[in-house]
Every structure is written in C-alpha cells, then in structure tokens.
Amino acid sequence: VTDPADLDMLVRFSLQEKVVLVLFGDLLRVPATGGSLLEQRAKGARISLVYSALDAIEIARQNREQQVVFVGTGFETTAPGTALLIMEAKSGGLKNFSVISLHKLMPPVLRVVLTSGLCRIGGLILPGHVSAITGRLAFDFLASELGYPSVIAGFEPLDVLHATALLMEMAAGKQCAVVNGYPRVVSEQGNTVARRVVREVFAPEAALWRGFGYIEESGLQIKPTYADFDAKKRFGLTPDFSPGGYRDECRCSEVLRGEITPIDCLLFGRKCTPDHPQGACMVSAEGVCSSYL
Numbered sequence: 559v560t561d562p563a564d565l566d567m568l569v570r571f572s573l574q575e576k577v578v579l580v581l582f583g584d585l586l587r588v589p590a591t592g593g594s595l596l597e598q599r600a601k602g603a604r605i606s607l608v609y610s611a612l613d614a615i616e617i618a619r620q621n622r623e624q625q626v627v628f629v630g631t632g633f634e635t636t637a638p639g640t641a642l643l644i645m646e647a648k649s650g651g652l653k654n655f656s657v658i659s660l661h662k663l664m665p666p667v668l669r670v671v672l673t674s675g676l677c678r679i680g681g682l683i684l685p686g687h688v689s690a691i692t693g694r695l696a697f698d699f700l701a702s703e704l705g706y707p708s709v710i711a712g713f714e715p716l717d718v719l720h721a722t723a724l725l726m727e728m729a730a731g732k733q734c735a736v737v738n739g740y741p742r743v744v745s746e747q748g749n750t751v752a753r754r755v756v757r758e759v760f761a762p763e764a765a766l767w768r769g770f771g772y773i774e775e776s777g778l779q780i781k782p783t784y785a786d787f788d789a790k791k792r793f794g795l796t797p798d799f800s801p802g803g804y805r806d807e808c809r810c811s812e813v814l815r816g817e818i819t820p821i822d823c824l825l826f827g828r829k830c831t832p833d834h835p836q837g838a839c840m841v842s843a844e845g846v847c848s849s850y851l
C-alpha cells in the first residue's frame with residue numbers, strides 16, 4: 559500500500575551520501591519511477607535489510623559516521639516494534655539514527671473502501687495479526703455501523719476455510735456481526751501493552767495510500783517529544799510527486815479497492831509476473847495479483 563510518491567522519495571533519499579536505509583525486504587522490489595530500491599542497491603545505494611526493527615539500532619551503533627534511517631512500514635502489527643526502536647534510540651542517545659514512518663492503520667481505510675460506493679464486497683475476512691494488536695472491538699463498526707459481516711481469520715489454510723464457512727453461515731442466515739474466528743490469538747481488547755507503546759511515540763495523521771490518496775487519521779506520525787528521531791523532519795523528506803512519476807498501466811489501485819480482479823489488468827501474467835513485477839500487488843507471494851497467478 560506504499561504509494562509510488564513515497565517510494566520515489568525513498569529512492570531519491572537512498573542516493574544521498576552518508577545515508578544507510580534500513581528496511582524490511584518486501585519494500586525492496588516494489589517498482590518506483592527511478593527503478594526499485596533493489597535496483598538502487600545494485601547501483602551502490604546503501605540499503606540494509608532486517609527481519610527485526612531492533613536490528614536497525616545495532617546497524618546505527620556500528621556505523622557512527624553514517625546516518626542510519628529505518629523505514630517503518632506495515633500496519634498495527636509492526637508499529638509497536640518501530641515505537642520501541644525509537645524509544646530505545648532516545649534512551650541510548652543515538653545521534654545518527656532516525657525513522658521514516660510510513661505506517662498505516664486498517665480501520666480508516668476499510669471505512670473509505672466500504673463507503674466509496676464503488677466496490678462489490680459482501681463480507682470481509684479480517685487480518686488476524688492486525689487484530690491481535692487492535693482487538694476484535696476495533697472492527698465492530700464494520701457490522702454495527704456499515705452492515706458488513708466480517709470474520710477475523712488466522713493465516714493457516716484451515717483458518718481461512720473456517721472464516722469463509724462462518725461468513726457463508728452468516729450470509730445464509732442473514733446475520734451481520736464481526737466474529738472472532740482466530741480466538742487462539744485475538745482477544746476482544748487486543749494487545750493493550752503494544753498499543754500503549756504506539757501511543758507513547760506516535761500520533762495519527764493523514765497518510766498517503768497507493769490507490770486511495772490521502773486518508774485522514776490512517777497513518778502514524780512521530781510525536782514532537784521524539785522529533786529528533788523523525789527522519790522526515792531531519793532531512794526535509796516529502797512524497798515525490800514529480801511529473802513523469804510511476805503512474806503507468808498498472809491497475810493495482812483498482813485491485814486494492816476491489817473494483818477489478820487482477821485478470822482485468824492487461825499486464826497480468828504477461829508483462830507482469832512475480833519475476834518481473836510491474837506493481838505492488840505482484841511483488842510478494844501474499845499480493846493479490848501474485849496469488850491469482
């Protein structure tokens with residue numbers, strides 16, 4: 559869901575001297591105007607991949623002459639890790655470390671999608687790991703306000719089948735509720751400790767989404783008390799909307815809004831494959847277009 563303008567900003571920034579970008583691998587192959595971050599790395603940009611956000615601190619400690627910048631991506635699930643990272647950097651007095659927060663929040667974008675009047679969605683399978691943090695109650699509005707039956711699902715094949723069966727039972731019985739189909743991980747209230755850490759460091763802000771534009775209160779900005787670790791402020795970074803940016807035939811935005819299926823895209827399986835992705839939905843195995851293929 560990272561917008562091309564934010565990716566172009568990262569690509570441009572990765573070319574600066576004395577900068578090391580640290581990020582999760584799934585961002586690496588997403589196409590941007592000047593080539594993906596993977597291509598920039600091949601040309602010499604200093605980009606390090608990590609599996610845990612806290613690894614970025616170690617990289618900063620080992621590279622005191624460089625500005626080490628962690629790119630915080632993902633949803634409610636990864637935001638607590640980024641928040642802890644910033645708190646750790648502050649308590650350790652790390653001067654050469656900062657974070658670009660591109661984190662996103664699920665409930666606001668679901669509200670936008672479901673009230674757009676454009677999508678054809680009868681019910682939702684909700685993400686288990688996000689729900690582990692938010693709790694079931696955070697999604698209750700889907701049924702109580704918007705009238706969409708929904709089931710929180712785990713990630714194993716049986717979890718998804720179970721969630722699908724629960725959705726079909728609700729459809730057959732004309733019921734509408736948000737059901738927790740993943741109770742071994744998800745509770746009503748979610749992980750209150752993780753949410754407290756996020757609230758300590760971040761405040762909601764309008765965020766830029768691929769295919770949606772800006773959505774109010776759907777992103778996380780670093781609070782003024784941690785402003786020293788906000789890379790957007792430290793380096794004056796803003797989304798790159800330069801003319802000629804990455805806006806081609808890829809129809810990811812319509813796929814993400816549920817308006818078309820991947821096979822409606824002329825590039826699907828031809829010019830766009832997992833080996834040569836043209837859009838974000840083909841990049842990782844979980845991407846909609848990749849799954850379809």
Ligand code: SF4
Nearest residue numbers: 809810823830837847
């Ligand atoms: S098939 Fe490729 S180009 Fe088409 S919408 Fe999906 S990711 Fe974009």
